[in-house]
Amino acid sequence: MSFLPQSAPRGQIDKAQGSTVQMVVEALAARMASGDYPPGSRLPAERQLAESLKVARNTLREALDILEVRGLIMRRAGAGSFVTEPGGWDGSAPVIAATGPLHLQVMRGILEPEMARLAIVNMPPATIEALSRILDQMHNDADPAQFARHEEEFHLRLAEGTGNPLLVACYNLVVKARRQPQRAAMLRRHMTPERIRSQRESYAALVGALTARDIPHAMELVQQALLEEQRLFMQED
Structure with missing residues (x-):
């Protein structure tokens, strides 16, 4: 999905894409904080998440990478992404991320x-x-x-x-x-x-x-x- 005209400078495009990734991170973290995606639950498939957030799949994947680094989700090859299980879970983490x-x-x-x-x-x-x-x-x-x-x-x-x-x-x-x-x-x-x-x-x-x-x-x-x-x-x- 394009957020800028094709004539936009490369730096401006990169900045816009970075801002979009951050918005996706905050949106998903807010859903975790509200209980829409509780600890231990599996996130919807990437295609479904991307469509619900109205972003490209690569933008969503970048956001999921950030959430994984922050310890909010765990990704399992072939199984999907899971909200961090209770135990290592800091209940304030999604709020802080958002x-x-x-x-x-x-x-x-x-x-x-x-x-x-x-x-x-x-x-x-x-x-x-x-x-x-x-x-x-x-x-x-x-x-x-x-x-x-x-x-x-x-x-x-x-x-x-x-x-x-x-x-x-x-x-x-x-x-x-x-x-x-x-x-x-x-x-x-x-x-x-x-x-x-x-x-x-x-x-x-x-x-x-x-x-x-x-x-x-x-x-x-x-x-x-x-x-x-x-x-x-x-x-x-």
Whole structure:
């Protein structure tokens, strides 16, 4: 199936095909997450899947290759493709695979400001101390990948400070989604020394607001940080 005119440049065609493969990956992962294709079940035949998704067979096969690498399916020669059996199964994997950058930003925008508010209301002094220690680690580490891990730990500690186990579980899923390869690639492109310095200042201000139990200022700082990351996301689009 052709998605571009025949006169389109080769690079533009390749980009469109790659985007189509990713859409197929997300569509199939979403079907797994919804239970349409439960763990242990056999996927429909390639021809049937390609027709239902309105894509070429080679596009579907590329998407199945990606799902296999991610451990979401297992392919058996002559038998077809099977959703990974329970045991090695991570129930969050299909959700994460189907989560795009915009989905992630929407969820962070819902959760993170509320985490700051609830943490200020509920967190014990030990949580403030833990956040301060993570801030010290941020100041001592300029490696983009490691800095991102400190950010994850910071937000997970903040989630724990809310005293809401369901919120903690939701944010753990957000962290897993943040570790997707495309986001890691974005970090490498944009986590310059200048941006890391700016992030450190932002987190230092947030720790100050949390320590002062200043809910409006803490929520404002979180929202500003999210807007800055949203601007980076829009540059990638």
